[in-house]
Structure formats: structure tokens, C-alpha cells
Amino acid sequence: MATATLTAPAIPARPADHMEPRRVIAFLTMVFGMFMAILDIQIVSASLTDIQAGLSASADEIPWVQTSYLVAEVIMIPLSGFLSRMLSTRVLFTIAAAGFTGASALCATATNIDQMIVYRAIQGFIGGGMIPSVFAAAFTIFPPSRRAVVTPMIGLVATMAPTIGPTIGGYISHAFSWHWLFLINVVPGVLVASAAWALIDFDKPNLGLFSKFDWWGLIGMGGFLGGLEYVLEEGPNHDWLQDQAVLVCAIVSATGAVLFFWRAFTAEEPIVDLKAFTNVNFAFGSIFSFVIGIGLYGLTYLYPIYLGRIRGYDSMMIGNALFVSGLAMFAAAPVSGVLSRKMDPRIMMMIGFLGFAAGTWQMTHMTADWDFWEIFVPQILRGASMMLCMVPISNIALGTLPPERLKNASGLFNLTRNLGGAVGLALINTVLVNRNAFHFARLSEHVQWGSAEAQTQLQNMTRNFETYSGMDAASAAISQLAGMVHQQAALMSFIDVFYLLTVLFASLALFVMLIRKPPESASGGGGGH
Template identity: 60%
Template sequence: MADATTASPSMISAASVPDERIPPRRLFAFLIMVFGMFMSILDIQIVSASLNEIQAGLSASSSEVSWVQTSYLIAEVIAIPLSGFLSRAFGTRLLFAISASGFTIASFFCGFASTIEQMIVWRALQGFLGAGMIPTVFASAYTVFPRSKFYIVGPIIGLVATLAPTIGPTVGGYITDLMSWHWLFFINIIPGIGITIGVLILVDFDEPNFKLLEHFDWWGLLFMAGFLGSLEYVLEEGPQYQWLQDTSVAICAAVCLASAIAFFWRVLTAHEPIVDIRTFGDRNFAIGCLISFCVGIGLYGLTYVYPRYLAEIRGYSALMIGETMFVSGVAMFLTAPLVGRLMTKVDMRYLIAFGLCSFALGSYLMTWITREYDFYELLVPQILRGVGMMFAMVPTNTIALGTLAPERVKNASGLFNLTRNLGGAVGLALINQVLNERTDLHISRLHERVNWGNAMAVETLNMFTQRMQGMGDSARMAMKQLSQIVHRQAVVMGFGDAFFMLAVFYVGLSLLVVLMNKPPALAAGGGTGH
């Protein structure tokens, strides 16, 4: 294991904090911020299990209600990279207080929304204002605390970043079932007020630099908003509207391309760029971001696939889906302290590879999925998913951000968190595309096999016909029921294909760790760097 004396000067400067003891006030302030980050990430998925109730309550169409999630995601993706600049300008204390209070106010108005248009506007503001809390916590973890304490703070933020979206459907299902969908938003108000006050009183990590605001790059913000906002729209809407065959998707794709070119030109030429992409020149940070992007695919992709299978094939309610999905959350919670300890003893690159392979194994076990898969069949794959996520995410966070010079961490944290969210958007688009295409393929293949020459198909059809005698056109109703069975089987086979794709992808991704520079060992106590 490498000694910290072999680390580069930037790594040593990042680690050199005079006092190794964490003051209780500072730790408590950090935990308050972590809870704010948890709320912000949780709200991405908390509405996913309750969209039908929100749709009914606001008299919205199915396409309109999907924007309750999409508007939040688009706004959040734009705000996350912006937070690096704002954190340097306003300081951690002021930016976090603004984010927490804005998020709370927007949550209040979301709960009282009476039309879908109002809901979409307030959800966008909720996502934009709340997004600043996420990278600010990551940056604080790796600049405020000494390197020897990373094995404690790393698992805390890694657990929150992965656990919040995983248990989002569970929490949302319980709240909607016990009260109403309005409380998905009202539940944020009391904690949000407490977080805002707590941060204003306790956080003293750094000082603001308001002079930076004189150089705020409005053109850079405009180009970044056009690039990331339109990209998120294309990824969200593309799979269901045949991509560029839809006019709005094609227009947004063109806006995305033009804005991307303008954005990258601007950040490379501006005196004070809104985002410093030169941080990608650090190999560990660049590869860490790539792994974070790919982990985002699985994190958000499977949080989408499992509920969809349980709802469409098993007919589960939102509450039952939440209870089934809770297994992964428990696995993550129990794994986090273990990962923290192992980071002080084992090369973190091996931990990442183990996590990615565990995730791949969990996905591979699901390739044999049938329509009979229930809680116990999903148990081991979900445990492997939770364990794999923690082993992959926590060391990746530490390698990517914990070895950067302190003055680069705030900007880098915004970019790092952006990659995870973009990975989630890309993952959902790819998984939807695979499910659509493979389901259509399996339907056509099954229809070829289910014909009058297939004895089992004829026997099943006759059985259905006999059951429906005296209920009208029994032959036609039997044919319709058989067709539904064929379609359901094709959908299940499509799910199996999606899981197989993820398994192969994550096995390949685990090989990327060999490209990382060996990080210095974390100390489990005492001085830094040993």
C-alpha cells in the first residue's frame, strides 16, 4: 500500500490539516448539510411512485404529469455545475442557506399547486434551488476534514447519494398511502427550515469572495443551460417519441449541439469561466467522473426498472413496490461502514472493481427473470446491487475528489455530481430503448411460435374458450387473453435482456480501474498519510 510520502505535492497539500480531531460543532454542521443533500436527492425519485395520484389530483394528461419529474431533473442538471462558482463567490454557509430555504419555499408551493402548469414551474425551481446542496456537501467533505477522516465522511456522503434515490419510491409510496401526494412536498418544510437555521448558525468552513460575482459569465450560463437542459429533454423524451422523428426532440437535439459547441468555446476562453473543465486534466478525477457517470446509469436505471417490472408484471401497488425495493437500501446502509474501514486497508481501486463486479453479478442473476419473480427471487440481486453500489461509489468519490488540491475541489465537485446525474439520464434513455426494441422483437418471435401447429398453444386457447363459455364471443375473448399472455412474456424477456446488457457493461467497466493512478492510503486515525 502506498504511503502518503509518495503522493504528489497537491495531494499532500489537500491532506495537510493541522488538527486531526474533528470539532463536534463542525461535524454537526456537516451532518445538517448531509441531511439537506439527502432531501434534495430524495425528491428526484420521491414522486415516481405517486405520479398517478398527482395526475388525478391536477387533472393532467400522462404526458403532462411526466414533466413533474423532468422539470426537476432539467433544472437540477443546470444548477449542479454552476454551484462550484457560486460556492466560491458566496461561501459554503450562504450558498447552502439560500439553497435550503429556496428548496423549502418551492416545496411549499408544490404542495399547494392546483394546476399542472403551477406544479411544473415550482418543481423546476425546487430542483434548481435545491441542487446547490449536493456538490457543496461533497466539496466540504474533502476540504474541511483531514485526509485521515475521509474513511468516515466518504461513506456518509456516498451512502446518502446512493440511498436517497433508491428509497425514493419507498418513501413516496408510504407518504401517499398514509396521507396524500401533497405531503410529498409538505414533508420538506419543517426539516428545510431547521437546516437553513442550522447552517446559518454553525457553518464556518470558508469565507465568501463577492468580487468573483463581478466576473460572472452570463453567456456561459446561457450556453450551459441550453446544452444541459436540451440534452436532458432529449434523453427523457427520445425513447417514447422515436428520437429525431419527433419535431420537439429534433429541435432540442439541434439546440443541444449548438449550445454545446458555444459552451465549450466559452469555458476555454472566458477570463473567469462558469465551469473550469480543465480539472478533467487530472487522470484520477477524469476516470472517477467516467465511473461516476456509469454508476449513475445503474443507480437510476435499476431504480426505474425494478418498480416498472413489479407494477406491470406483478401488479404491485406503490406501497408494495417500496417495501420490495427497501432491500437495496438496507444493504447499502449496512455496507457503508464496512467500505469506510476497508478503504484504510485495501487499495481503493480493488474496492471499486469489486463493487462493479458485484453489481454486474446482481444484474446477471436477473437475466433469468420470469413473471413469477417475487420478493425472495429479487432478494439476492437487490442485496448485490446495494453492496456493489457502495463499494463502487464511495472509493470513487474519494479518489476523484480527495486527491485534488483544495482550491480545485468546489468546482470539481459540481462536475463530478453532474456526471452521475447525466449517467442516470443516459441510463434511463438506453434502458427504455432496449426494453422497447427487445420487447417488440420477442413479441414477433413468440407470435411466430404461437400458431395452430403448436399443440400447447392450441390446448391453452381451447382451455380459455371453455372457461368463457356463455360470456359472449368466447373464442375472441380467449384469443385476446392468449395475446395478452404472449405480450407479457415478451415484456419479461425484454427485462431480462436489459439486465444482461447491464451485467456485461459493468464487468467491462471494472477494467477501467487499472488506468487510475494508485491513490495514497487513508489513515484510520492518527496523523495524515500513513
């Protein structure tokens, strides 16, 4: 009698580019958390005057609302790679999101500047753990075929969040009060922390790493990066090493750097693994990320300063003007995703760098009358070019690394962008101050009492004041002429900075062709395996 053989129905194999819905939702949760952390770098920048008045702070104290956040965050970003391996992405991201939320609430309760500085430092340190985790997750859990969707998303958040920060901050402080700059994080932060704990399952903790934790390496890194960030933030405004605090921090940074690099190469489990830099593409990608930081944070700083000093814009008007760049980034994100699948990434980066240079070149023709529409096209070029650069840079830097190096490498990659921003702001501030003094001295030579042209101009202005007002016409005319000289000197110093940025990004467009073309199908950390 024949025996019937029962065979189980074949289970269709999942396509190679399948993405688990649970992981997609978890990743989107992480992206939103990163958006909150990066947004908070700049959200207070347009409202520092309101915070200063509310806390009765001095002009010297209020910049620390920004500086304390940046110093703490720049220490946490590279540290997050080790913590993620030790605790797992799930635990680290949940703690970071919950801690960031709690620190935001504390910032809203601050009654003096000392409390605000401490709470902002806590907020920056804990929140900094969310940023690199997103980049590492993107290249770990998603297959290469999905990169055209994932990389533009994180690139958009990383570049658009600091750009629209002043806009959102200006609206919130005008509509409510400065307290809501921080309270707005509470409900979303609770939701992000809860979703992260429930959904993230990318990896497992390795608690054995705690016994190998390199405390000396952490101390060295804290002194190195914290001191460096302080020097770069405060140096331009305090004549660099002539200021005692800047000098002390420079010494701390140099000493910390020696200790940090010594431990990085000798410790059994270094706090930051620098081996990722042996990958040529990662090394070049980090260099380009550094330069992107200069352009991203530099122009986010330059445009508001110009609109405030020269045009007299308030925070709301500045926010509205800067929103153009954010819209351009949003519109360019899907385009850059499509191009990343069809175009050599080096060509994309070249187009992006040249587009950025074209925008800054247009700004070298600026006058004191330039308004919203005159800076409209340069802002569009800036926003679109940033997205065209960011996507291929992320793919080149992280797309070919093995899974075990992705977490540390992601922290280093994000650190280079933040350090680029800090170095860029320091250089921009220094150039603005020095060139302003230079141009003022040169212009003053042409308005001396012996200048016939200056005398004619002064007489015409005096007659105008005599005609339309009853004040001391001669004094008013002299005051107005001095104001014109100061304004023109400031304007010319802005133009000098835009010239330097144009040369920098145009040079990078040529430098791009020196790197090797990455393979067509980068593994990207295992493609989710």
C-alpha cells in the same frame, strides 16, 4: 538577586485528525439537506398517478413533474461551484435550503399541472446547489484520516436517497395525500437553512467574481445541459428526433455545447472550470461516477416497472420491495468505510462492480412468477455493491485535488452521476421498447393459426373458460393468449436490459485495474487547512 523567569504553561498541540464539533454539526446539517434534495428526485415517482388525478393532468403532461426537476437541477449542479466561490458555502447553502423549502411549499399549493411544473423546476434548480457543496466540504474540512467515516456517509446519502424515494413517497401518499410529498420538506428545510447560516464557516466570499460572471457561458451551459436532459428524458418515448420538440432541444443542446465549451476555455473566469479533468484520477473517477449513475437510477427505474407491469404491484407494494436495497446500502456503509482504510480502492471497486454484475446476472433468469423473495438477493447485491463502489470512487476523484479546484470539481463529479442516470434511463427505455417489439413479433409467429401447438393451447384455454364461466369462451381464450404473448415479450425485453447491465459492470471490473493506484495519504484539499 536572581530574577524568577515566568513561563506560560505549554498548550498541548491538537492532534492532526482533530475535528471541530461545530464543523461536524454543520457538515451533518449539509448532509441532511443533500438527502432532501436527492430524495425529491424520486419521491414522487411512485405517486405520479395520485398527482395526475389531483391536478387533472394528462398522461403526456404528468412526466414533466419529474423532468422539470431534473432539467433544472442538472443546470444548477455545475454552476454551484462558481456560486460557492463567489458567495461562500454558508450563503449559497443557506439560500439553497431556504429556496428549496419555499418551492416545496409552493408545489403543495399547485392547483394545475402548469403551476406544478414551474414550482418543481424552481425546487430542482435551487435545491441542486446543496448537493455538490457537501462533497466539496467533506474533502476540504476533514483530514484524510477521517475519510473512512465521512466518505461512506455522503456516499450512502447519494445512493440510498434515490433508492428509498419511491418507498417513502408510496407510504406518504397512501397515509395522507400527495400534497405531503412536498409539505414534509418544510419543517426540516427551515431547520437546515437556520443551522447552515449559524454554523457553516468553511470559507469566505469573493464578491469580486460577480463582475467576471460569464453570462454567455451560463446561457450555453443551460442550453447544453437542459436540452440534453430533455432529449434523454423524452426521446425514448417520442421516437427521438422524429419528434419536433426533441429535435429542437437536440439542436439547442448542440448549439449550447459549442458556446459553453468555447467560453470554458476562453473566459477569464469560466462558469465551470474544466481543468480538474487534467487530474487523471478525477477523470477516471468521473467516468466511474457516470456508470454508477446508470446502475443507480437505471435499477431504481427497472424494478418498479417490472413489479408494476408484470406482477401488478401498487405503489405501496413496490416501495416495500425496493426498501431491501436501501437497507443493504445502510448495512454496507460502515463496512466500506473500514475497507477503504485497509484495501486498495481499485480492488474495492472491482469487488463492487462484480457484485453488481452478479445481481443483474441473476435477474436474467427471471420469469413472470418472480416476486419479493426472488429479487431479494439481487437487491442486496445491488445495494452493498453500490456502497463498495461509491466510497473509493469519491476518494479517487476528489481526494487528490487542491483546495481551489474542489468546489468546481465537486459540481462536475455530481453532474456525471446525474448525466449517467439520464443516459442510462434513455438507453434502457429504448432497449425495452425496441426489444419488446422484436420479441412480440417473434413470439407471434409461434401462435399463428397454422401452429398446432398454439391451436392445442387455445382449445384447452377455451374449454377452461366454458367450464368456469358463461362468457364467450373462444374470445376470452384468444384475449388471454394475446396477453400471455405481450407479457412474455415484455419479460424478455427486461432480461435483455439486465444482460446489457451485466456486461457493462463486469467489463468495468477489468477496466478498473488500468487506473493508477492513488497515494496512501491523499491531501484531499488540504485536510481541513
